[in-house]
Amino acid sequence: QTVVTQEPSLTVSPGGTVTLTCASSTGAVTSGYYPNWFQQKPGQAPRALIFGTSNKHSWTPARFSGSLLGGKAALTLSAVQPEDEAEYYCLLYYGGAWVFGGGTKLTVL
Amino acid sequence: QVQLQESGPGLVKPSQTLSLTCTVSGGSISSGDYYWSWIRQHPGKGLEWIGYIYYSGSTYHNPSLKSRVTMSVDTSKNQFTLKLSSVTAADTAVYYCARVTRDGYNFHFDYWGQGALVTVSS
Numbered sequence: 001q002t003v004v005t006q007e008p009s010l011t012v013s014p015g016g017t018v019t020l021t022c023a024s025s026t027g028a029v030t031s032g033y034y035p036n037w038f039q040q041k042p043g044q045a046p047r048a049l050i051f052g053t054s055n056k057h058s059w060t061p062a063r064f065s066g067s068l069l070g071g072k073a074a075l076t077l078s079a080v081q082p083e084d085e086a087e088y089y090c091l092l093y094y095g096g097a098w099v100f101g102g103g104t105k106l107t108v109l
Numbered sequence: 110q111v112q113l114q115e116s117g118p119g120l121v122k123p124s125q126t127l128s129l130t131c132t133v134s135g136g137s138i139s140s141g142d143y144y145w146s147w148i149r150q151h152p153g154k155g156l157e158w159i160g161y162i163y164y165s166g167s168t169y170h171n172p173s174l175k176s177r178v179t180m181s182v183d184t185s186k187n188q189f190t191l192k193l194s195s196v197t198a199a200d201t202a203v204y205y206c207a208r209v210t211r212d213g214y215n216f217h218f219d220y221w222g223q224g225a226l227v228t229v230s231s
Binding site for chain 1 (some may be wrong): 224
């Protein structure tokens with residue numbers, strides 16, 4: 001069974017920078033996994049942030065960026081705002097099926 | 110502005126079939142650019158992709174759920190439906206529907222419904 005692994009939790013100071021990663025149990029994540037990233041706040045549906053590794057939706061704040069880093073998909077938040085405190089999920093494609101990561105709880109403190 | 114709305118019973122008895130409908134507004138479900146997906150989230154847990162359907166009826170499923178999942182699309186009503194058979198308490202979750210846009214070589218799960226809580230209990 002394929003497992004997608006994210007950091008369970010991270011803490012960042014307001015104005016700081018933090019990178020969340022997304023690893024695959026099958027090996028290095030490449031663009032062919034079409035990495036997607038989502039933000040979810042309590043009681044809300046997930047909101048799409050990034051698709052295709054690094055592409056932003058029209059509503060994605062400029063401080064969010066996606067990349068591949070050391071064999072993983074990565075989401076970097078720069079100049080973090082208090083409202084960025086949320087759960088973040090990555091999603092990877094495995095030839096017809098999609099698998100979500102377990103999520104990273106980001107605390108802004 | 111595309112909107113998706115889940116509807117269906119909030120309580121299902123064990124061993125029965127869970128049935129949910131997602132109504133799409135602000136766009137056509139018949140467009141070849143989109144897949145229509147179901148995702149669920151167990152209470153306090155992460156997200157799980159259930160599957161998606163193309164307007165033609167082609168379906169793709171999570172292998173772990175495949176034998177119990179049936180998806181269909183009704184283009185005349187701009188709706189798509191999820192049926193999950195033989196449910197147990199482990200199927201209690203918030204169920205989301207979402208649009209998946211195929212854009213060149215990319216897929217993006219761009220628009221989501223607000224979610225529907227389904228509880229499996231006698």
